[in-house]
Amino acid sequence: MTPTPADHPFWVPPEDDVLAAAGTTPLGLTTEQARSRSVGRREDSAAANQWRLLWRQFNNPIILLLLVAAILSIVLGDLVDGLIIVIITLTSALLGYRQESGAVRTVDDLLGAVRVQVEVRRDGAVVPVLIDDVVVGDVVELHAGDVVPGDGRILSADSLMVDESALTGESFPVEKQPGRLPDDAPLGTRTNSAWRGTHVASGTGVLVIASVGSDTELGRVGTHLGAGHVPTAFELGLRRFGFLLMRATALLVAGIFVANVVLDRPLIESLLFSLALAVGLTPQLLPAIVTVTLAHGARVMAARRVIVKRLDAIEDIGAIDVLSAPTRREPSRPARYGSTPRSTLRAGLPTLCAISPGSTRRHSARSATRSTRPSRQPPTARSPPST
Numbered sequence: 367m368t369p370t371p372a373d374h375p376f377w378v379p380p381e382d383d384v385l386a387a388a389g390t391t392p393l394g395l396t397t398e399q400a401r402s403r404s405v406g407r408r409e410d411s412a413a414a415n416q417w418r419l420l421w422r423q424f425n426n427p428i429i430l431l432l433l434v435a436a437i438l439s440i441v442l443g444d445l446v447d448g449l450i451i452v453i454i455t456l457t458s459a460l461l462g463y464r465q466e467s468g469a470v471r472t473v474d475d476l477l478g479a480v481r482v483q484v485e486v487r488r489d490g491a492v493v494p495v496l497i498d499d500v501v502v503g504d505v506v507e508l509h510a511g512d513v514v515p516g517d518g519r520i521l522s523a524d525s526l527m528v529d530e531s532a533l534t535g536e537s538f539p540v541e542k543q544p545g546r547l548p549d550d551a552p553l554g555t556r557t558n559s560a561w562r563g564t565h566v567a568s569g570t571g572v573l574v575i576a577s578v579g580s581d582t583e584l585g586r587v588g589t590h591l592g593a594g595h596v597p598t599a600f601e602l603g604l605r606r607f608g609f610l611l612m613r614a615t616a617l618l619v620a621g622i623f624v625a626n627v628v629l630d631r632p633l634i635e636s637l638l639f640s641l642a643l644a645v646g647l648t649p650q651l652l653p654a655i656v657t658v659t660l661a662h663g664a665r666v667m668a669a670r671r672v673i674v675k676r677l678d679a680i681e682d683i684g685a686i687d688v689l690s691a692p693t694r695r696e697p698s699r700p701a702r703y704g705s706t707p708r709s710t711l712r713a714g715l716p717t718l719c720a721i722s723p724g725s726t727r728r729h730s731a732r733s734a735t736r737s738t739r740p741s742r743q744p745p746t747a748r749s750p751p752s753t
Contacts, residue, residue: 419466484515520543561584
């Protein structure tokens with residue numbers, strides 16, 4: 367049985383088989399074909415993102431504890447206290463949602479202002495198409511400076527060099543040319559293919575798109591990174607505090623209820639008293655205070671042209687003592703491989719403290735600050751004048 371192109375990745379079969387598998391020709395797709403293929407593309411809708419963002423505001427043990435306390439207050443007949451707790455909790459959550467959703471919309475507007483296009487063969491002519499509108503089967507003409515819109519196979523190349531550092535980490539451009547490669551060729555050695563998110567450093571070429579969106583190599587990396595949320599240190603601290611409150615409240619309520627039962631108090635009254643105590647132990651204003659404080663910090667940073675997409679990140683930014691970042695060096699003073707300049711945040715402004723060649727270890731702010739202080743040298747003994 368002869369294997370079909372679908373049995374192998376797109377860098378293995380001949381170019382004609384890749385075109386046939388993508389349902390296209392060297393002249394590209396028609397407008398109707400491109401429109402029909404773009405309908406079924408899997409993209410996260412804006413509504414789903416907004417619901418996910420709203421749910422994240424309530425995914426907090428303190429918020430859940432307050433909602434349980436509100437329900438208990440209403441069940442116990444204290445409707446006013448229950449409604450007050452619900453209003454405070456909803457206000458805190460909606461304030462955080464409003465701040466973060468506004469930041470997301472601002473970032474989307476900024477990204478929408480930059481409309482990156484590529485030249486695609488449609489209806490037998492070369493037309494500019496937005497990167498997000500490129501579909502499987504499109505034949506793209508690549509030029510220097512173009513961003514590759516999707517993973518695909520090189521059909522022709524003329525001194526084509528592609529910068530793949532964003533995907534593979536290779537700092538030098540890779541030469542691309544038509545040809546066939548084995549099935550198990552590593553990603554960095556697939557010279558007959560180009561990948562989404564990379565850009566053309568020099569030369570020209572023709573590429574047929576085999577996968578777009580989340581089906582690309584870069585899309586799979588993004589899906590993997592976005593699958594698991596990494597909580598910030600501030601968020602972890604709030605969660606630990608919330609679980610501590612829940613455990614303390616449960617132990618106190620259970621202990622007081624058992625003590626009342628041992629003292630032969632009425633069972634119903636003991637239960638109601640314990641539940642009322644649980645409601646009184648919950649910190650009703652804590653989420654509101656935290657959200658208002660972080661929102662104020664976000665407004666202050668917005669005045670300095672900094673967009674805060676997540677309020678929890680503000681506390682971590684403020685806790686930075688030493689910021690390590692690469693900087694440009696003068697050609698006359700080359701640095702050793704792996705040297706890292708360290709900048710200490712003082713009075714809100716980064717100040718270069720020291721450059722430690724070849725070191726990858728972390729230094730505290732105290733050690734970095736100490737490196738900038740002039741060392742006190744012991745006075746040297748002067749030699750007596752010659753006679």
